[in-house]
Amino acid sequence: MKNFLKKPNEKIFGLRSLDRDTLIFRVLPRFLLEIMRKYFRLEIEGVENIPRRGAVVLAPNHSGYSGFDAILLGHIVQQEAKRVPRVLTHHFWFLTETTAIPANKMGFTEATYENGVNALKKGNAIVLFPEGEQGNFKPTSERYQLQEFKRGFVRMALEAQCPIVPVVVLGAEETHINLKKLKFTKFLKGTVIPLPLNVIPLPAKWRIRFLEPIALPYKPDAINDSELMNEIAQDIQEKMQTAIEEELQKRGNAFL
Numbered sequence: 001m002k003n004f005l006k007k008p009n010e011k012i013f014g015l016r017s018l019d020r021d022t023l024i025f026r027v028l029p030r031f032l033l034e035i036m037r038k039y040f041r042l043e044i045e046g047v048e049n050i051p052r053r054g055a056v057v058l059a060p061n062h063s064g065y066s067g068f069d070a071i072l073l074g075h076i077v078q079q080e081a082k083r084v085p086r087v088l089t090h091h092f093w094f095l096t097e098t099t100a101i102p103a104n105k106m107g108f109t110e111a112t113y114e115n116g117v118n119a120l121k122k123g124n125a126i127v128l129f130p131e132g133e134q135g136n137f138k139p140t141s142e143r144y145q146l147q148e149f150k151r152g153f154v155r156m157a158l159e160a161q162c163p164i165v166p167v168v169v170l171g172a173e174e175t176h177i178n179l180k181k182l183k184f185t186k187f188l189k190g191t192v193i194p195l196p197l198n199v200i201p202l203p204a205k206w207r208i209r210f211l212e213p214i215a216l217p218y219k220p221d222a223i224n225d226s227e228l229m230n231e232i233a234q235d236i237q238e239k240m241q242t243a244i245e246e247e248l249q250k251r252g253n254a255f256l
């Protein structure tokens with residue numbers, strides 16, 4: 001599958017002669033992603049912690065409601081680690097063909113347990129946000145307070161017998177301001193959506209740090225131990241929360 005995150009070796013000339021798909025899914029995304037890196041003055045640390053081959057779960061915090069963190073992470077992993085990750089994303093992307101086609105072109109995969117395990121067993125890197133929509137759509141007033149981690153990412157790593165690389169992302173919280181997290185109780189029960197203040201991204205400074213890989217010393221059948229899964233997920237959440245607080249203390253003003 002061709003992926004727009006993957007930068008082709010050849011230079012592209014004669015834009016007028018290119019077909020629509022090439023322009024939309026190769027040229028434009030590459031151009032926009034480089035602009036985003038400069039606009040957010042992106043800093044990256046710990047890329048050496050991403051395994052250069054074999055299955056791995058990249059587990060970042062999730063925020064900013066826009067999905068910029070997912071797009072930028074995929075781009076960075078490709079550019080810096082020379083890998084094209086499968087980014088597991090919200091099922092809303094795949095409700096219609098109109099959104100599913102560009103989502104697939106961007107390397108997005110519907111965030112199901114089966115899709116994650118299948119990608120890992122093929123030796124791929126996956127990006128999976130343990131907080132899910134609860135983290136992505138939380139109000140800015142709760143910025144950098146990690147929401148409860150789901151346990152699926154731990155189970156996927158154990159079933160595929162691969163490491164987990166925690167990732168902390170700073171900047172998305174200030175780039176898009178979310179006033180409130182709305183929950184539907186009658187229609188679309190269980191659905192959560194944001195109430196954003198801004199659509200145009202604010203020029204906050206971004207920093208992404210890849211922590212050291214975590215190799216879980218358990219066999220695949222440990223996925224049936226719910227208590228153990230909870231304990232591992234909580235330990236990783238605490239490790240990431242500590243790293244976020246360290247980065248916040250060093251960062252200072254998000255816009256300077």
